[in-house]
Amino acid sequence: MSPPPPARRLRLHLPRRMFAxxxxxxxxxxxxxxxxxxxxxxxxxxxxxxxxxxxxxxxIAQTTAAQPQIAEDLTDTPATAGGPVQREAERIRTATxxxxxxVMDRRGVRWSHPTPSEIGRLxxxxxxxxxxxxxxxxxxxxxxxxTARGKVPLRDGDGKIVGAVSVGIAYDSVRARLLHAxxxxxxxxxxxxxxxxxxxxxxSRRVQRQTRDLAFSDISALLAEREAMLHGIxxxxxxxxxxxxxxxxxxxxxxxxxxxxxxxxxSLDEALGEGRTADVLAGRVTGTDLLTVRGQRVLVAxxxxxxxxxxxxxxxxxxxLEQLGRELDSTRGLIDALRAQDHEHANRMHTVLGLLELEMxxxxxxxxxxxxxxxxxTAEQVAEKIQDPLLAALLVGKATVAAERGxxxxxxxxxxxxxxxIDPRGLVTIVGNLVDNALDATAGTSHARVEVxxxxxxxxxxxxxxxxxxxIPEEQRELIFTEGWSTKQRxxxxxxxxxxxxxxxxxxxxxxxxxxxxxxxxxxxFTVVLPEALAAADLEPALAVPSDPHAHTVAEEExx
Numbered sequence: 001m002s003p004p005p006p007a008r009r010l011r012l013h014l015p016r017r018m019f020a021x022x023x024x025x026x027x028x029x030x031x032x033x034x035x036x037x038x039x040x041x042x043x044x045x046x047x048x049x050x051x052x053x054x055x056x057x058x059x060i061a062q063t064t065a066a067q068p069q070i071a072e073d074l075t076d077t078p079a080t081a082g083g084p085v086q087r088e089a090e091r092i093r094t095a096t097x098x099x100x101x102x103v104m105d106r107r108g109v110r111w112s113h114p115t116p117s118e119i120g121r122l123x124x125x126x127x128x129x130x131x132x133x134x135x136x137x138x139x140x141x142x143x144x145x146x147t148a149r150g151k152v153p154l155r156d157g158d159g160k161i162v163g164a165v166s167v168g169i170a171y172d173s174v175r176a177r178l179l180h181a182x183x184x185x186x187x188x189x190x191x192x193x194x195x196x197x198x199x200x201x202x203x204s205r206r207v208q209r210q211t212r213d214l215a216f217s218d219i220s221a222l223l224a225e226r227e228a229m230l231h232g233i234x235x236x237x238x239x240x241x242x243x244x245x246x247x248x249x250x251x252x253x254x255x256x257x258x259x260x261x262x263x264x265x266x267s268l269d270e271a272l273g274e275g276r277t278a279d280v281l282a283g284r285v286t287g288t289d290l291l292t293v294r295g296q297r298v299l300v301a302x303x304x305x306x307x308x309x310x311x312x313x314x315x316x317x318x319x320x321l322e323q324l325g326r327e328l329d330s331t332r333g334l335i336d337a338l339r340a341q342d343h344e345h346a347n348r349m350h351t352v353l354g355l356l357e358l359e360m361x362x363x364x365x366x367x368x369x370x371x372x373x374x375x376x377x378t379a380e381q382v383a384e385k386i387q388d389p390l391l392a393a394l395l396v397g398k399a400t401v402a403a404e405r406g407x408x409x410x411x412x413x414x415x416x417x418x419x420x421x422i423d424p425r426g427l428v429t430i431v432g433n434l435v436d437n438a439l440d441a442t443a444g445t446s447h448a449r450v451e452v453x454x455x456x457x458x459x460x461x462x463x464x465x466x467x468x469x470x471x472i473p474e475e476q477r478e479l480i481f482t483e484g485w486s487t488k489q490r491x492x493x494x495x496x497x498x499x500x501x502x503x504x505x506x507x508x509x510x511x512x513x514x515x516x517x518x519x520x521x522x523x524x525x526f527t528v529v530l531p532e533a534l535a536a537a538d539l540e541p542a543l544a545v546p547s548d549p550h551a552h553t554v555a556e557e558e559x560x
Contacts, residue, residue, distance in 0.1 A: 030196030058150030081116035242309030412453035441469030461533035
């Protein structure tokens with residue numbers, strides 16, 4: 001025989017939705033509070049009714065004992081069923097609806113009683129305290145059952161105690177009052193419970209709307225997924241509250257912005273400092289895919305407001321992409337230059353061939369000497385004045401490109417820079433940006449000319465780049481150093497408005513400055529001052545601080 005199936009355990013299944021669970025919990029709490037309040041009210045109610053009944057009995061006894069005729073009749077007449085004491089006591093009992101009024105003498109013998117046969121007999125409870133002059137309130141049982149009693153001494157005209165008066169109120173009437181109060185109490189409790197249930201339903205409906213009718217398990221799963229997503233994606237996420245304070249940072253945002261958990265709860269200006277990055281994240285600069293430079297990183301930021309008045313901003317690192325875009329630009333420029341040189345070289349070779357065929361050998365030799373000499377003279381001039389090999393190679397290459405674009409690139413007579421640069425890569429980035437800007441501004445104009453001046457004084461290097469282009473209006477001379485600002489058309493592979501902000505940032509990082517003004521002959525003149533660009537004169541170049549190969553990942557860019 002197969003074993004009997006296991007008995008199913010009775011399980012109480014709670015609803016899955018948060019709305020239903022919150023409603024159920026709130027109704028349960030309201031019901032519990034109503035039951036507790038009812039119990040706390042009923043617990044002292046019985047004692048209060050007992051106390052009221054005893055005080056009423058005592059009050060009737062005191063009123064009865066206050067009548068002097070009863071004390072006189074007690075001492076002057078016998079204890080009989082038709083006596084004056086019995087008649088007066090019954091009159092008062094009927095008027096007050098008391099259960100009994102017993103008048104007794106000092107021996108405890110009854111002179112009045114609702115049952116006439118009990119007159120002349122001893123009372124069933126001890127009257128000692130009342131006969132001793134004390135008022136007594138109690139719940140006790142006697143010949144007429146359980147009653148709420150009040151006993152007082154009975155005094156004659158001289159104040160002498162001649163007996164006592166005992167008044168009883170049926171305890172069943174007290175219990176009846178208690179039972180009569182319970183339905184009304186339950187009605188009030190039920191009304192309060194109904195109001196509480198309605199309020200619970202309204203609150204639960206609001207919770208339902210705000211939580212999109214999700215279950216607790218769904219919310220827990222969403223929170224877990226959010227944490228995994230925020231810390232797993234390769235984009236920075238910054239969440240702000242309605243006051244503009246940071247309330248959430250993921251790992252990538254901490255890396256890109258260079259801040260830690262201490263920034264949470266602080267405003268953007270406090271956490272990041274004043275600047276374009278804080279302005280973009282705070283929404284003071286509007287738009288999509290806004291560029292900003294943070295440290296040596298180029299970031300693209302987007303900001304989306306939230307329903308609670310806050311916002312969520314995303315950050316993407318465009319540093320490597322910008323570097324690749326600039327390398328592509330450099331490669332295209334080099335290809336164009338090589339193509340032009342190839343065309344020019346073909347023309348020169350044809351000229352040499354023609355001179356040889358015409359047997360003009362001396363002219364051919366002179367022509368070749370002039371061509372080779374011009375290029376050699378340019379390279380020798382640059383190497384003589386610029387002793388740093390990286391910077392000299394850059395200027396020789398830029399001179400070739402400038403010549404192919406119809407622009408004369410030259411070094412100023414006062415140029416002189418020793419081979420003591422602390423950060424040659426940084427200066428190459430600065431010079432490359434400014435020279436490219438000048439070439440773009442002057443290319444295609446008549447008598448286009450760009451002049452580069454580099455001077456060293458102590459440890460300070462001063463760079464000036466002058467051009468004969470249209471110049472920069474005075475009202476735009478600070479705007480051109482703002483990230484993302486440019487007058488040039490954006491290429492397909494990268495953003496504009498990075499180069500000049502980078503130039504100023506590199507200069508300021510070394511305690512220097514980058515400014516722009518008007519050149520003497522028209523056009524623009526950029527001036528960069530780097531106070532700590534050169535090593536001390538008595539140090540060997542090998543002892544200079546090596547440059548960080550990753551410090552300048554953003555190369556030349558024009559931001560006019």
